[in-house]
Amino acid sequence: MSRALAELGEFTRLVGEAIVSLRRQRPTWSEWIHQLYLIGVKSQSVVITTGAATGMVLCAQTFIQFHKVKMDTATGAVVSVGMCSELGPTLAALMLTARVGASMAAELGTMKVTEQVDALRTLATHPVDYLVVPRFLASLLAAPLLTAEAVLVGILASWLVGVHLLGIDSAYYLANMNKHTDPQDVIVGLIKATYFGGMIAMISCFKGLNCVGGAEGVGRATTEAVVACSITVLVSNFFLTLLLNAIFSH
Numbered sequence: 001m002s003r004a005l006a007e008l009g010e011f012t013r014l015v016g017e018a019i020v021s022l023r024r025q026r027p028t029w030s031e032w033i034h035q036l037y038l039i040g041v042k043s044q045s046v047v048i049t050t051g052a053a054t055g056m057v058l059c060a061q062t063f064i065q066f067h068k069v070k071m072d073t074a075t076g077a078v079v080s081v082g083m084c085s086e087l088g089p090t091l092a093a094l095m096l097t098a099r100v101g102a103s104m105a106a107e108l109g110t111m112k113v114t115e116q117v118d119a120l121r122t123l124a125t126h127p128v129d130y131l132v133v134p135r136f137l138a139s140l141l142a143a144p145l146l147t148a149e150a151v152l153v154g155i156l157a158s159w160l161v162g163v164h165l166l167g168i169d170s171a172y173y174l175a176n177m178n179k180h181t182d183p184q185d186v187i188v189g190l191i192k193a194t195y196f197g198g199m200i201a202m203i204s205c206f207k208g209l210n211c212v213g214g215a216e217g218v219g220r221a222t223t224e225a226v227v228a229c230s231i232t233v234l235v236s237n238f239f240l241t242l243l244l245n246a247i248f249s250h
Contacts, residue, residue: 011206017128018136018202031134039100039135040142046095047146048153054087055079055154059161063168072168076177079158084185085192088151090237093196096143097229101204104135105225108208109218117209127209136201143197144190151189184248192240199236200229 062075108131111117117127155177162168207225211217 007210010210011202014128014132014206014209015202018132021126021129021133022137025129028130028134031130032137035134035138036142038103039096039138040145043096043099043142043146044149046099047092047150050091050095051083051088051150051152051154052157054091054150055083055156055158056161058082058087058154059158060166063162063166072166073172073176074180075162075166075168076159076173077180079162080155080177080181081185083151083154083158084181084189086189086237086241088154089147089189089192089196090233092147092150092193093143093200093233094230096139096146096197097200097226097233100139101200101229102222102226104201104204105208105211105222106218108205109211109221112209112211113214113217131209132202132205135205136198139197139201140194141197143200144193147189147193151186188241188244188248191244192237195236195240196233199232203229203232 058079059075062078063072066072066075066078108117111131117131120127120130159170159173162173163170204225207221207228211221213220
């Protein structure tokens with residue numbers, strides 16, 4: 001318990017240092033753009049595939065249940081709301097955790113055990129300014145964009161399955177989807193995605209910068225980063241759902 005509290009305190013300090021760095025100086029734009037490319041552009045394929053597969057299976061499963069009570073055309077509404085506010089941001093964040101979070105932790109962990117982080121300090125460069133902040137900002141921007149992409153692809157894939165495979169009338173499918181999907185569903189999903197992106201970057205950087213023990217330590221830090229990010233996404237999603245729905249319902 002004491003170790004967990006100590007790690008929580010160190011993580012909170014790292015977040016505070018990143019916020020202070022953002023207020024104190026401009027980030028290194030070249031490094032930020034590079035990280036945005038690595039995190040955003042190169043993650044598109046896995047996020048699009050995840051969104052499409054999720055939309056198709058959600059459409060098929062919803063249709064099977066709704067068909068029993070003659071509510072076939074309501075399938076689109078369930079898929080749209082589910083993808084926008086819950087499945088889209090959560091699954092996109094989990095894919096980012098597996099691809100980007102592990103990469104960040106391994107990269108920074110390797111730099112830590114090979115004393116490259118200490119070398120930055122000898123050159124009067126703060127590791128948080130140079131290593132953490134660009135990754136944090138890139139994740140904040142890339143996560144909601146990737147989530148929006150996953151949601152759009154998922155809804156399109158569900159329409160193709162519902163209309164052309166399951167025989168749902170296209171006009172009713174789209175009409176019910178438009179009727180029951182509110183702007184707040186999209187906003188809630190994007191807020192969640194932004195939070196998830198920031199947490200993935202900070203947790204992964206924290207695990208990497210606190211890596212010890214050579215190659216074995218790098219592997220351990222990478223595993224811990226993926227597990228911690230995944231649990232954070234899944235647990236915080238529940239509380240964010242309650243909080244954001246309470247805010248937007250008033």
